[in-house]
Amino acid sequence: MPALKKTNVVGRIVWLGLVTDRKAALPSVPVTEVQALFSGPVGEAHGGLIRPSCSRVSQQYPRGTPIRNTRQFSVLSAEDLIEISGLMGISGLDPTLIGATMVLEGIADFSHLPPSSRLQGEGGATLVVDVQNRPCVLPGPWIEAVYPGKGAAFKTAAARRRGVTAWVEREGTFRVGEAVTLHIPDQRAWAG
Numbered sequence: 739m740p741a742l743k744k745t746n747v748v749g750r751i752v753w754l755g756l757v758t759d760r761k762a763a764l765p766s767v768p769v770t771e772v773q774a775l776f777s778g779p780v781g782e783a784h785g786g787l788i789r790p791s792c793s794r795v796s797q798q799y800p801r802g803t804p805i806r807n808t809r810q811f812s813v814l815s816a817e818d819l820i821e822i823s824g825l826m827g828i829s830g831l832d833p834t835l836i837g838a839t840m841v842l843e844g845i846a847d848f849s850h851l852p853p854s855s856r857l858q859g860e861g862g863a864t865l866v867v868d869v870q871n872r873p874c875v876l877p878g879p880w881i882e883a884v885y886p887g888k889g890a891a892f893k894t895a896a897a898r899r900r901g902v903t904a905w906v907e908r909e910g911t912f913r914v915g916e917a918v919t920l921h922i923p924d925q926r927a928w929a930g
Contacts (some may be wrong), residue, residue, distance in 0.1 A: 740924060742856060743801060747920040751849075751859075752816050753833050753841035754914055757783045765834045765880050771913040772839065774863050774906045778810030785810055786801035794872065794903075807905065808868035811839040813857070814901030825895035828885050835884060836877040836892070838901075842918055849899050856907065856921035863910025871900040 755766030760783035768860060780860030789807040791799040799805060819841065823831045833841050842848065855867040873896035882889025896908075912918075 742854075742921045743924045745920045745922060747845055747919045748846040749815075749839060749842035749857075749920070751912055751914055751916045751918060752843050753838070754766065754912060755834055755838055755840075755874050756781045757837045757839075759783055760837075763880075764837045764876055768834060768836050771911055773911050774811075774929075775909050776906055778807065778906060782810070782839065784812070784899070791917055794869070799831070808866075809903040810906055811865055811904040812837060812871055812901060813842065813865065813867075813904050814838050814871075815845060816841055816843035817846075817908045818901060820901040821894070822895045822899050826881075826885070826888050826891040828888055831881070832884070833890075835880045836900075840849055840912065845918075845920055848902050850920055851920070854923050857904065858908075858919050859910060859912050860916050860918075861910045862908055863912055864906070864908040865904040866907045868903045870898070870906060873897055873900045898930060 754772050755768050756779060757766050758781055773780040777787050786807050788804050789908050791801060791803040791805045819831050819833065832837045849870055851867050853867055853869055856864050858864045875893055877892050878889035
């Protein structure tokens with residue numbers, strides 16, 4: 739019996755980007771396609787099979803502990819970006835400013851997808867959803883440079899709306915305009 743259920747929920751990739759040098763700048767560089775390897779997106783500073791632990795897992799490991807890299811992709815929904823923009827009082831938030839890797843449209847309640855869900859592209863490339871991405875203050879200065887007086891508003895506006903982090907389960911290429919099908923775990927919600 740399959741542990742994952744293919745749904746009839748299909749989104750579309752509307753934007754792709756890569757953070758090429760995280761030490762130099764947080765913003766992504768827009769691209770039309772991303773080659774996804776087991777080590778993450780080719781050319782992405784967040785790639786690699788392992789990464790140093792960060793605040794996301796601070797209750798499990800001391801900061802800097804080598805752990806499996808489940809944050810290879812930062813995936814957001816176009817709908818959440820519109821909502822974040824409205825809460826910030828701006829006309830639109832460019833995903834480059836927050837270091838996004840992929841923006842999808844058409845999957846409702848995207849930032850609350852169950853962990854272990856799969857996002858599978860038309861060619862078979864597949865991402866595994868790790869957890870909801872937490873907003874932080876790092877995009878603030880980049881947003882502030884484009885929208886003066888609005889950079890500090892991002893963290894609050896993006897709470898529970900910043901999409902998910904994900905890692906590559908099956909290699910392949912994702913392209914702008916491509917359909918992505920949602921697969922979810924076949925289990926009830928935890929009652930603990």
